[in-house]
Amino acid sequence: MIISMRRFTYEELLTHLSKDDKIILFTCNSCIKFCEVGGRAHQHDLAEQLRADGYNVIREELVGVQCMVDLVEQRKTEDATKDIFAEATVIIPLACEDGFEVMKHVFSDKKVISVTKTLGIGVISTEDGPLLTTPLRSTGLTRNPMGYPVAEIAEKVGCYPGPYCEPKKP
Amino acid sequence: MVCLSESIPYEEIIKNLNKEKDRIALVCCNSCVRFCGTASVELMYETAEKLKKDGFKVVDTVPTTCLCIKDYLANATVSDDVTAVVVCACDAGVCSTEMKFKDSDVKIVETVKTLGLILGDRRNGRFKLMMPFEEYEDLAGKEWQMMSGKRLEDEQIDIHIEEGH
Numbered sequence: 001m002i003i004s005m006r007r008f009t010y011e012e013l014l015t016h017l018s019k020d021d022k023i024i025l026f027t028c029n030s031c032i033k034f035c036e037v038g039g040r041a042h043q044h045d046l047a048e049q050l051r052a053d054g055y056n057v058i059r060e061e062l063v064g065v066q067c068m069v070d071l072v073e074q075r076k077t078e079d080a081t082k083d084i085f086a087e088a089t090v091i092i093p094l095a096c097e098d099g100f101e102v103m104k105h106v107f108s109d110k111k112v113i114s115v116t117k118t119l120g121i122g123v124i125s126t127e128d129g130p131l132l133t134t135p136l137r138s139t140g141l142t143r144n145p146m147g148y149p150v151a152e153i154a155e156k157v158g159c160y161p162g163p164y165c166e167p168k169k170p
Numbered sequence: 171m172v173c174l175s176e177s178i179p180y181e182e183i184i185k186n187l188n189k190e191k192d193r194i195a196l197v198c199c200n201s202c203v204r205f206c207g208t209a210s211v212e213l214m215y216e217t218a219e220k221l222k223k224d225g226f227k228v229v230d231t232v233p234t235t236c237l238c239i240k241d242y243l244a245n246a247t248v249s250d251d252v253t254a255v256v257v258c259a260c261d262a263g264v265c266s267t268e269m270k271f272k273d274s275d276v277k278i279v280e281t282v283k284t285l286g287l288i289l290g291d292r293r294n295g296r297f298k299l300m301m302p303f304e305e306y307e308d309l310a311g312k313e314w315q316m317m318s319g320k321r322l323e324d325e326q327i328d329i330h331i332e333e334g335h
Contacts, residue, residue, distance in 0.1 A: 001238040001262055002172050002287060031172060034239075067172070069291040069327065097332075098289045098300050105329045118287065118301060121173055121262040123269065125240035133265035134284065137304040143261075145268040 002031040002096045003122040003132045005150055005159035007115055010049065013092075013164060016113050017055055021090040024059045026075075026103065028066035028095035034124040035150070037116060038094030042163040046094075049165040059084050066099030072106045117159050123147055172202040173260045174299050175209070175282040177319060180220065183256065186279045187226055192254040194221065195230035197246075197267060199237035199259035205290075206297070207319035208282045209258035217258065217281070237263030243270050252276060260284040285309060290316060291327055298327040 008016075017023065025043050033039030040062055047057045061081070063071050075081045090111045093103040097118040104112045120135035131147025132139075139157050141148065151161045187194060196214050203209035211233040218228045229249050234242040237259040243266050248255075254277040257267045261284040268278055286302030286309075295316045302310050311331055313322045 001236075067287075067289040069289060069329070070293050096287070098287055101300060101329055101332070102289055120303075121238070121260065121284070121287070123238050123240045123262055123266045125244075128240075131240075134261045134303065136286075136301055137307070145265040146272065147265065147269070 001034055001122055001124050001130070002098070002118055003120055003130050003150065004032055004035050004037060004096045004116045004118045005154060005157070005161055006037055006164060007117050007159060008164075009160060010046075010164050013113075013115060014053070014055075017050075017090065019054050019056065021056060021111075022088050023050065023055060023057045023090045023092060024061055024085065024088040025057060025092050025094065026061040026063070026066070028064075028093070028099045029062050030065045032095050032099070032116065035130045036162050037164070041167065042165075043094055045163060045165040045167050046092075048168070058088060066093060066095040066102055069102050069106065072102050076106055115164075117157065119150075119153075119157060119159075172287065173206075173262070174285040174288045174297055174314060175203050175206045175260050175319075176285060176321070177208045178281050178283060180217070183217075183279060183281055184221070184224070184226070186277065187221075187254055187256075189225045189227075192277070193227050193229045193249070193252050194254045194256060195232060195248050195252040196221075196228065196256045196258060197232040197234065197237065197243060197248075197263075198257075199234060199263045201236045201238075203259055203263075203282060205316055206282075206314065207317045214258045217256065221256075237266050240266050240269060243267060254279055256281060258282070288314075289327070289329065292316070294326050296322065296327055298325070298329065300329070300331055 027038040027043040122132040133147045135141040198214035256279045285306040288297040290297045297314045
C-alpha cells in the first residue's frame with residue numbers, strides 16, 4: 001500500500017484556488033482511500049466544504065487506480081465525461097504522487113494541484129490505521145517493519161494526516 | 171499499481187531454508203505482485219510444490235488478497251509450529267508478516283525485491299518506475315512488462331520524473 005499524507009491544511013489549499021476556478025476533484029479509490037485522505041466519502045466532504053466556502057466544484061470524479069494512464073485518459077475522451085473535463089480549469093487529484101504525475105500528464109492544459117506527499121509503502125490496519133514501513137529516501141526515515149504511525153511522523157515529514165475536511169456529523 | 175517488484179531466484183530463496191529443521195508456511199499477496207508477475211496465489215502453490223519436491227517440509231499455504239492489509243494475515247490461521255515463513259509479496263507484505271510473528275523466532279524469507287513505486291499503461295502493457303527506493307534509484311524511469319516481470323530496454327511512457335524522486 002502506498003502511504004501518502006496531505007501537503008496542506010484546508011486553509012492552505014484555499015490559497016491555491018480562486019473563486020473563478022472551475023474545479024474537478026478527482027480521487028483514486030485505492031491506497032489513498034486507506035490513507036484516509038481520498039476516496040469517495042472524503043472527496044465529497046471536501047467538495048461540500050469548498051462549495052460552502054464559495055468555490056465552484058463542477059464535478060467529483062473517481063477512478064479505481066489513478067496510477068494507470070489509460071484509465072485517466074478515458075475520462076478525458078469518453079462521451080460521459082469529456083465535456084466537463086474540457087470545461088474545468090483546475091483539477092485536484094486526491095491520489096498519491098504517481099497519480100498526480102498521471103493527472104499532470106493527461107491534463108497538461110489545466111492547473112493540476114499537488115495536494116499529497118507520498119512517503120513510501122506500508123501496511124494498513126483497522127486497529128492502527130496506515131503504518132509506513134518502507135520509506136522513500138526523501139523522508140529521511142529508515143525501514144521499520146513494525147511501521148511508523150503516520151500521525152507520529154507527520155511533523156517530521158512536513159505533512160498532515162487524515163482528510164482535508166472532517167466528515168460532517170449526521 | 172503501487173509497487174514494482176522483481177523475483178529473487180528460487181536457488182537464492184532456498185539458501186535461507188533448512189530441509190531438516192524448517193517447517194515452512196508460504197503466505198502470498200495477490201495484488202501488485204501479481205501484476206508484476208513476481209507472485210500470486212498460483213505462483214505460491216507452484217513454489218510450495220517445488221519446495222516439497224525438493225525435500226522441504228511445507229506445512230501451510232496462506233493466500234491473501236492483499237498482504238499489506240494487516241488484518242488479512244493477522245486473522246489467518248497458521249500452524250503453531252512453523253519455523254519459517256516464505257513471503258510471496260513486496261516489502262510491505264514482508265513487514266505485515268513480521269508484525270504477525272514479532273513475538274516468535276520464526277524466520278521470514280523474502281521472494282521478491284521491492285524496487286519502488288510505479289505508474290502503468292495497459293495499452294502498451296508497461297509499468298514505469300517513478301519513485302524508486304534508495305537502493306534502486308539508478309533504475310528510475312525504466313520500464314517493465316506487466317504480468318511477466320520482464321525489464322524492458324526501451325521507454326515508451328512519456329511521463330517526466332520529478333526531481334527528488
